[in-house]
Amino acid sequence: MVFKKLLGALGVGGPTVDTVLTTPVVQPGGVLHGQVNLTGGTVETDISGITVTLVARVEIEHEDGESSSVRPFARFSVTPPLHLAPGEQRSIPFAFPVPYETPVTTIAGQRLTGMALGVRTEVEISGALDKGDSDPLDVEPLPVQRRLLDAFLALGFRFRSADLEAGHIRGTGQSLPFYQEIEFSAAPQYAHACNSVEVTFLATEHRVEVILEADKRGGIFGHGGGDVINHHTVEHSAADQDLTGLVDSWVRQAL
Known part of the structure; x- marks a missing residue:
């Protein structure tokens, strides 16, 4: 190049x-x-x-x-x-x-x-x-990041877009002046409860912070909708595991 x-x-x-x-x-x-x-x-x-x-x-x-x-x-x-x-x-x-x-x-x-x-x-x-x-x-993603992305796809989520947003995510160890958002369309089993999910990785030498933002659907009168943000941490050693069940629990917790 x-x-x-x-x-x-x-x-x-x-x-x-x-x-x-x-x-x-x-x-x-x-x-x-x-x-x-x-x-x-x-x-x-x-x-x-x-x-x-x-x-x-x-x-x-x-x-x-x-x-x-x-x-x-x-x-x-x-x-x-x-x-x-x-x-x-x-x-x-x-x-x-x-x-x-x-x-x-x-x-x-x-x-x-x-x-x-x-x-x-x-x-x-x-x-x-x-x-x-x-x-x-x-x-290319780190092995554990790839495992997590594969888990979203295995659950039926579909990649929609990715971008970098200027600013900091409160309550994280973020060091760069921007963060990445990888957006997925909701998988069929969650579509009744959310429109989409955005994932942000904040990696360090030892672990990866995962910020999961779910766009929840509102109830019959529009109540209970909006963005829900949850924070999780995964060690690099988790790259040797199937993380589909873990990601499923994260999504259900958010919804």
Whole structure:
């Protein structure tokens, strides 16, 4: 996976940068590997530093509607200041940990509709920061996250959409400035009681917080409806188990 850009800080004759991801698919908490390839232009260049940044498209709610914005959520320095001679070529490898709360973009190779994550290379030349185009990044779920998602599907839930919401979920250990919501249409056995279910994963090194939000249907006069939010915790070791019964109990508790 490559993107190539003429660094605008120097314009014509400036150096170019190629960023190559050798692990274009990662898991939360995994390691992103790649290299930044520099080729000097027609003039000498002093580069103050190179940074690789993970970015995501995030939905922001306003009083009059909703908008989206590209937000950085992890930044890593690739190299200290360096001097690049005309025509000189340099390859700078990097390996950085991906935050455990990094949202999932694909499940078994299938991309989740609505998700957009990328890797952006930032090169600082003469005090000016040049931001390269984002290179897409795919994130597969952790084994226990995959087990939980499989459980929802086994119960008859159907994936509807996924997005990232700006803000924090109260009462959780959330560290990123946004959270992911994976929405499912209600399975037939729950359809009389709810319209849909949204799932949020907040993973750490040892466990995963699961926030389950059920859109309950109201009674005959509309009473008792609305969103119900429950919090659960699952250890990574649960990836060795069938979690269908556990998820079923969560849904019934919420309803």
